[in-house]
Structure formats: structure tokens, C-alpha cells
Amino acid sequence: MVKPIPVLEVFGPTIQGEGMVIGQKTMFVRTGGCDYRCSWCDSAFTWDGTGKSEALQPEEIINRLDALAPSQYKHVTISGGNPLLHQGIAQLIEQLNERGIKTAVETQGSLWQDWLLAVDDVTISPKPPSSGMKTDWDKLDYFIDTLEPSQLSLKVVVFDEIDYAYAKDVHKRYPTTSLYLQVGNEDTTTGDQNRLLTQLLDRYEQLINWTMEDTEMNYVRVLPQLHTLLWGNKRGV
Amino acid sequence: MVKPIPVLEVFGPTIQGEGMVIGQKTMFVRTGGCDYRCSWCDSAFTWDGTGKSEALQPEEIINRLDALAPSQYKHVTISGGNPLLHQGIAQLIEQLNERGIKTAVETQGSLWQDWLLAVDDVTISPKPPSSGMKTDWDKLDYFIDTLEPSQLSLKVVVFDEIDYAYAKDVHKRYPTTSLYLQVGNEDTTTGDQNRLLTQLLDRYEQLINWTMEDTEMNYVRVLPQLHTLLWGNKRGV
Numbered sequence: 001m002v003k004p005i006p007v008l009e010v011f012g013p014t015i016q017g018e019g020m021v022i023g024q025k026t027m028f029v030r031t032g033g034c035d036y037r038c039s040w041c042d043s044a045f046t047w048d049g050t051g052k053s054e055a056l057q058p059e060e061i062i063n064r065l066d067a068l069a070p071s072q073y074k075h076v077t078i079s080g081g082n083p084l085l086h087q088g089i090a091q092l093i094e095q096l097n098e099r100g101i102k103t104a105v106e107t108q109g110s111l112w113q114d115w116l117l118a119v120d121d122v123t124i125s126p127k128p129p130s131s132g133m134k135t136d137w138d139k140l141d142y143f144i145d146t147l148e149p150s151q152l153s154l155k156v157v158v159f160d161e162i163d164y165a166y167a168k169d170v171h172k173r174y175p176t177t178s179l180y181l182q183v184g185n186e187d188t189t190t191g192d193q194n195r196l197l198t199q200l201l202d203r204y205e206q207l208i209n210w211t212m213e214d215t216e217m218n219y220v221r222v223l224p225q226l227h228t229l230l231w232g233n234k235r236g237v
Numbered sequence: 238m239v240k241p242i243p244v245l246e247v248f249g250p251t252i253q254g255e256g257m258v259i260g261q262k263t264m265f266v267r268t269g270g271c272d273y274r275c276s277w278c279d280s281a282f283t284w285d286g287t288g289k290s291e292a293l294q295p296e297e298i299i300n301r302l303d304a305l306a307p308s309q310y311k312h313v314t315i316s317g318g319n320p321l322l323h324q325g326i327a328q329l330i331e332q333l334n335e336r337g338i339k340t341a342v343e344t345q346g347s348l349w350q351d352w353l354l355a356v357d358d359v360t361i362s363p364k365p366p367s368s369g370m371k372t373d374w375d376k377l378d379y380f381i382d383t384l385e386p387s388q389l390s391l392k393v394v395v396f397d398e399i400d401y402a403y404a405k406d407v408h409k410r411y412p413t414t415s416l417y418l419q420v421g422n423e424d425t426t427t428g429d430q431n432r433l434l435t436q437l438l439d440r441y442e443q444l445i446n447w448t449m450e451d452t453e454m455n456y457v458r459v460l461p462q463l464h465t466l467l468w469g470n471k472r473g474v
Contacts, residue, residue: 013449015459022259023417023458025448074455102456180260197434205467211262212250218311219339221260222252229466230442 002088004055006032008046008081009235010064013073017227019123019180020153021104026075027065031089034081035110038131040159042188042233046081058092077104078119082111090115106155109143110136122147123180125155126170128163130184137173144174152177158207159184168216179220183207185228193232200228239325241292243269245283245318246472247301250310254464256360256417257390258341263312264302268326271318272347275368277396279425279470283318295329314341315356319348327352343392346380347373359384360417362392363407365400367421374410381411389414395444396421405453416457420444422465430469437465 012027032046032053045051056064065073076096083089084107093115096103104121116122124143127133144152154177156167163184171179183204190196204224211217249264269283269290282288293301302313313333320326321344330340330352341358353359361380364370381389391414393404400421408416420441427433441461448454 013455015445015449021458023460025455025457025459071452072449072455197438201434201467208252208467212252212309215308218250218262218309220262221258222262223260224463226461230438230445 001057002091003086004057005061005086005088005092006053007056007061008032008051008053010061010068012065013069015226016075016077016104017225017230018182018223019106019125019155020178021075021077021121022223022226024075024104025073026077026104027069027073029061029065029076029078029092031078031080031083031086033085035085036082036108036127036131036133038127038133040131040157040184040186040188042185043079043081058088058095061092062095073101075102075104077106079106082107084111084113084116087113087115089113090118093118108133109140112139112142112146116143116147120151122152123155124152125157128156128158128166130159130163131157140173144177149177153180154178155180155182157182157184159186161210164207164210168214171217171220175219181207181211181220181222183224185225185233188233190233196232197229200224238294239328240323241294242298242323242325242329243290244293244298245269245288245290247298247305249302250306252463253312253314253341254467255419255460255462256343256362256392257415258312258314258358259460259463261312261341262310263314263341264306264310266298266302266313266315266329268315268317268320268323270322272322273319273345273364273368273370275364275370277368277394277421277423277425279422280316280318295325295332298329299332310338312339312341314343316343319344321348321350321353324350324352326350327355330355345370346377349376349379349383353380353384357388359389360392361389362394365393365395365403367396367400368394377410381414386414390417391415392417392419394419394421396423398447401444401447405451408454408457412456418444418448418454418457418459420461422462422470425470427470433469434466437461 009030016024034047102120105119106123109124246267253261271284339357342356343360346361
């Protein structure tokens with residue numbers, strides 16, 4: 001028995017909508033709890049007390065994945081909140097690896113756990129000024145120095161020009177690490193899917209324009225959130 | 238002097254809208270000529286006689302890239318038509334590599350050139366039945382066996398269920414090669430961007446559904462064409 005993992009959602013198979021494995025068929029395990037409180041967090045229910053988590057053992061999580069998608073998955077994304085709060089994920093990763101299932105984790109890079117070394121796709125997403133959070137650059141250095149370049153990418157969500165300048169600082173500090181810029185979703189509650197779609201594509205085009213004109217941002221990737229283009233703000237897809 | 242390369246378009250910087258480096262800031266060099274005649278080709282001007290190419294030396298192509306985007310690019314995509322028709326691309330790739338610029342090529346995998354070994358991102362896109370073309374599987378085997386797994390991906394455009402079955406055959410034959418499924422664009426001439434957008438997202442969702450339900454298609458990625466979502470059928474963006 002390991003320390004149980006607080007789990008808020010297990011869902012899939014669906015596509016990964018963003019970042020380094022965008023489009024990948026994957027299952028999602030969303031853990032509860034976060035050391036950050038980003039102003040625009042699209043999963044605030046993981047830390048604001050509105051979501052109810054269950055304390056699960058790694059085996060129980062795998063049983064749920066198997067029940068949802070028998071023989072239908074080869075990739076699992078562990079998301080949050082910040083999954084790096086939970087030591088028990090080490091055993092979950094290990095058991096998935098043993099079964100030939102690849103894993104992905106996204107974290108802001110504020111808390112380290114050795115189990116990250118066994119994760120195939122690690123997205124470090126330092127939070128830009130619009131989040132209201134402060135980046136601990138020494139911590140981030142440790143992530144970048146310790147993980148293998150092939151398993152690692154940086155992702156910065158951009159809402160405005162100040163965020164974009166922050167993304168440039170990230171790129172200057174880690175010029176050889178893959179960098180993904182992602183359009184921020186300004187309206188995480190609207191149900192007006194057509195308006196949201198137009199707005200997201202307009203902002204995506206704007207972010208592309210900034211990046212294309214910028215002589216200091218050349219080896220970067222600019223992406224939307226595919227799941228938001230497809231399904232708006234719906235949860236669990 | 239090498240045998241000149243017939244070039245139809247040089248443009249950028251813009252994003253790569255599809256496949257293994259989706260979202261990447263890149264320049265495009267589109268070469269003329271193709272050994273295929275896909276029924277739904279979105280760049281038929283490269284082979285149907287309507288496009289006018291210029292015969293350029295590698296240095297001339299690089300000069301055009303530099304003029305379009307001084308100090309603004311680190312990645313060049315060579316597209317077609319089928320770029321594998323042209324031996325002179327060897328020197329273009331070599332000169333770009335010497336300048337620290339990464340390169341990508343997309344080809345159907347029907348014609349081999351040794352210069353492919355020096356390309357960073359090689360997308361092999363065998364054509365499904367809806368194209369009207371026939372796959373030479375022995376040729377394709379050679380591509381998959383000869384290129385490094387890390388530089389290589391397969392991409393299959395899917396218009397219908399017969400194409401989807403073909404994509405499954407591709408995955409069964411090359412289970413360890415990264416596979417990207419891409420939504421086909423049924424209407425490459427319409428200027429009605431809103432209708433096209435709705436239609437493309439509907440079809441993208443359908444392709445996602447087929448893949449999510451399929452126990453034989455697990456380690457795959459399903460993607461739209463981002464440039465078509467953004468800019469419809471406009472050329473040179």
C-alpha cells in the first residue's frame with residue numbers, strides 16, 4: 001500500500017488537446033490539489049474545494065482505466081492540479097510502464113519528484129504574469145537540467161503581451177528546450193461555443209503573428225487547445 | 238552548380254499546420270512536379286500545369302528565404318508536389334544544416350533520395366484509396382527501415398471509412414512508427430470560411446470518435462490541419 005492518490009476524474013479515451021503530444025489518443029487521470037492558484041485556471045475545481053476527490057491506490061486507478069477502455073489505450077496523461085504533490089504516482093507510472101503504456105505529466109515545475117524521470121512526455125508549464133503566480137527560476141533550472149531533452153518540453157500559456165514577453169524570457173533562459181506557446185482561453189465558463197471558437201481562433205492568429213514577426217522566437221511551436229475548439233468548456237472530454 | 242530545383246512558392250514565416258511538427262514556426266519551399274495525381278490534392282497546381290515554377294539553385298532559394306525573413310527562421314519545410322523528384326535538394330539541405338537550420342520534408346514514400354537521411358523531420362504520407370493512387374508497400378518498407386525512428390513519422394489523410402481501414406493497415410504493418418491521422422479537406426476551393434470551419438471540425442470529431450472506439454488504434458495521434466481552420470483554402474500562408 002502506498003500513500004493513496006487523491007483523484008478527481010478518470011476519463012477517456014480522448015485526444016490530448018495541447019502541447020508536445022497534441023492529438024495523441026490518451027486516457028486522463030486528474031489529481032486533486034495544487035500549490036498554485038492561477039487566476040485563469042481552467043480546472044480550479046482541483047484546488048478550490050468545489051471538486052470532490054477519492055483517495056485511490058495505483059491499482060484502483062488502473063482498474064478504472066481498464067473498465068473505461070478495455071484494450072483501448074496505450075497512453076495515460078496524469079494531470080491536475082499539480083500531480084507532483086503526490087508521491088504515490090511513482091507506483092502508478094511504474095505499473096503503467098510495465099504494461100507497455102506510455103505516460104505524460106504536466107506540471108508548473110514548482111515541486112520535484114523522482115518519479116518524473118520515468119515519465120515519457122513531461123510538459124513543464126511555468127505560469128506567466130497574468131496567472132498572478134511567481135516563477136521560481138532555480139526550481140525550473142533543476143527540472144530542465146535533470147530531465148532528458150527528449151522527454152521534456154516547456155509550454156507557456158499566453159493571454160497578453162506581458163505574458164508573451166515572459167515566454168521570451170523562458171526561451172532565452174532555455175534556448176535548446178522545445179517551447180510551445182499556447183493561446184489562453186479567456187472565457188472558461190461560456191456555453192456559447194460559436195463565439196468561443198471565433199474568439200479562440202482570432203487570438204490564436206494574433207499569437208502566431210507576434211511569433212512570426214519576432215526575430216528572437218524562431219525555434220518555437222504555436223498551438224491552440226484542440227479540445228476547446230472542438231468541445232468548448234465541456235469537462236471530461 | 239547542381240541541377241536546379243523547380244520552385245513554385247517560397248513563403249513564410251508561418252506555422253506548420255499539420256503532422257509531426259504541427260505548430261512549428263517554419264518557412265516553406267514548395268517544389269514543382271509530382272509522380273502522383275491524388276484526386277483531392279490541395280496543391281494540384283504543382284503538377285497539373287497551372288503553376289509556373291522557376292529553376293533555382295540552392296543558394297538562390299536560401300537568398301529568397303533570407304529576404305523574406307531576415308534572422309527570423311530556424312526551420313524550413315520542403316513541400317511539393319513530391320520533393321523527392323529533385324536531387325539538387327541535397328545541397329539545399331546541406332547548406333541549411335550548416336547554418337543550424339532544421340528541415341522537414343513531406344513525401345508519399347514512392348521515390349527515394351539519400352538526402353532524406355539528413356532531414357530532421359520526415360513525414361511519409363502514403364495515400365489512401367480515396368486518392369485514386371496505389372501504394373507500393375515495398376518502397377514504403379524501405380523508407381521505414383532506412384530512416385531513423387526519431388526523424389520519421391507516418392501520416393494518413395482520412396476522408397471516409399475505407400481510408401480509415403487503410404490507415405489501420407499502415408499501423409499494423411509499421412506498429413512502432415509514429416502515426417498521425419489527419420482529417421481530409423473535402424472542399425479545397427470554397428471561400429465560405431465559416432461553413433468550411435464547421436465542416437472540418439465535424440469531420441475531425443468523427444475521426445476522433447472512430448479512433449477512440451478502436452481497440453487496434455491506440456498509439457496514434459489525430460490532428461486537423463490548423464492552417465485550414467485559420468485561413469481556409471488561402472494559398473501562401
